[in-house]
Amino acid sequence: MHTTTEPVLRVSGLSARIGDLSLVRDVGFEVHRGRTLAVVGESGSGKSITAAAVMGILPPQIKAEGSVFFDGTELLGEPARRRRARGGAEIGYVFQEPMSALHPLLRIGTQMIRPLRHHLGLSRGEARDRALELLEQVGLGGERKVLDAYVHELSGGMRQRVMIAMAISCGPRLLLADEPTTALDPTVQQQILRLLVRLREELDLALVLISHDLGLVARYSDEVLVMYDGRVVEQGLTAQIIEQPAQPYTRALIDAAPRLGRRVDRLPTIDRAVLDQTRAMAGGV
Numbered sequence: 001m002h003t004t005t006e007p008v009l010r011v012s013g014l015s016a017r018i019g020d021l022s023l024v025r026d027v028g029f030e031v032h033r034g035r036t037l038a039v040v041g042e043s044g045s046g047k048s049i050t051a052a053a054v055m056g057i058l059p060p061q062i063k064a065e066g067s068v069f070f071d072g073t074e075l076l077g078e079p080a081r082r083r084r085a086r087g088g089a090e091i092g093y094v095f096q097e098p099m100s101a102l103h104p105l106l107r108i109g110t111q112m113i114r115p116l117r118h119h120l121g122l123s124r125g126e127a128r129d130r131a132l133e134l135l136e137q138v139g140l141g142g143e144r145k146v147l148d149a150y151v152h153e154l155s156g157g158m159r160q161r162v163m164i165a166m167a168i169s170c171g172p173r174l175l176l177a178d179e180p181t182t183a184l185d186p187t188v189q190q191q192i193l194r195l196l197v198r199l200r201e202e203l204d205l206a207l208v209l210i211s212h213d214l215g216l217v218a219r220y221s222d223e224v225l226v227m228y229d230g231r232v233v234e235q236g237l238t239a240q241i242i243e244q245p246a247q248p249y250t251r252a253l254i255d256a257a258p259r260l261g262r263r264v265d266r267l268p269t270i271d272r273a274v275l276d277q278t279r280a281m282a283g284g285v
C-alpha cells in the first residue's frame with residue numbers, strides 16, 4: 001500500500017453479475033510483492049467470486065466487468081485459454097477443499113508432475129526431482145511416500161501442504177489462498193498460515209489470504225479488505241483497522257473473532273442493526 005513499486009495485482013471497479021443479480025460490486029484493491037492482503041467477510045460476501053474473477057475461473061453464466069491488472073497486463077477480457085494457462089502458472093491458487101481439488105484416483109506425484117512438465121517443459125525425471133524439492137519446501141521433507149500416495153491417505157494438513165506445493169510449483173508471483181485452513185484443527189491452521197507467510201517471504205510473492213475469520217488471519221496480514229454483501233466496506237493497514245475500525249461491521253467482526261486457541265464451531269452472529277447500517281452505507285437496498 002505504501003510502497004513505490006508497482007503492485008503485482010491491481011483490481012479496480014470489479015463487478016460480477018449473473019443476469020440482473022449483482023454478486024460483487026465495485027471491488028478494488030492492490031497487492032504488492034512481499035505483502036499479504038487478507039480479504040475477510042462473512043459467508044456470501046463475495047470473497048470467492050472476487051478470487052475467481054482474478055483467476056479467470058468464474059462460471060460462464062457469471063459476467064465480470066472492471067479491471068484485473070496483473071503484472072502489467074489486463075486480465076479481464078483475455079482469451080480463456082491464455083487465462084487458464086496463467087492461472088496455473090503465474091498465479092497460484094490454494095483451494096478451500098483439497099479433497100475436491102485433488103484427483104482421488106491419481107497418485108499425488110502424477111498430479112504434481114503434470115503441470116511441471118506442461119508449464120516448465122521438464123522431463124519426467126526432472127519433474128519428479130522438482131516435486132520432491134517442492135514437498136521439502138512445504139514441510140513434507142523429501143517424503144517419497146507422499147508422491148506415491150493417494151489423497152485419501154494423507155491427513156488434512158498434509159493435503160493442504162500438497163495443494164500449496166502445487167500452487168507454487170511453476171513460480172507464481174501471486175498466491176491466492178481461499179479459506180486455506182477452514183477444514184483444519186486450530187494448531188494445523190496456524191502451521192499452514194505460517195507456511196504461507198514463510199513462502200511469501202522466501203519466494204517474494206504477493207499473498208492474498210481469503211477468510212471469514214478476521215481473528216485468524218489478522219496476525220498474518222499487512223492489509224485487510226473487509227467485504228459485505230458483495231462490496232468493500234473497509235480497507236487499510238491491518239494494525240490500524242484492528243486498533244480503530246472505521247465501520248461498526250468491522251468492529252463486530254473483530255469482537256466476534258475467536259481468541260487464539262479457542263475453537264468456534266459456528267460463525268459469529270452479527271447484530272441485525274449493524275448489518276442494515278452496513279448495507280445502507282455500502283449503497284445496497
Ligand SMILES: Nc1ncnc2c1ncn2[C@@H]1O[C@H](COP(=O)(O)OP(=O)(O)OP(=O)(O)O)[C@@H](O)[C@H]1O
Nearest residue numbers: 018023041042043044045046047048049050059212
Ligand atoms: N456459481 C454461482 N452462481 C450463482 N451465484 C453464486 C455462485 N457462486 C456464488 N454465488 C453467489 O454470489 C455471492 C457471493 O458468493 P461468494 O462465494 O463469493 O461468497 P464468499 O464470501 O466467498 O462466501 P463463502 O465463504 O461461503 O465461500 C453469494 O450471494 C453467492 O450465493
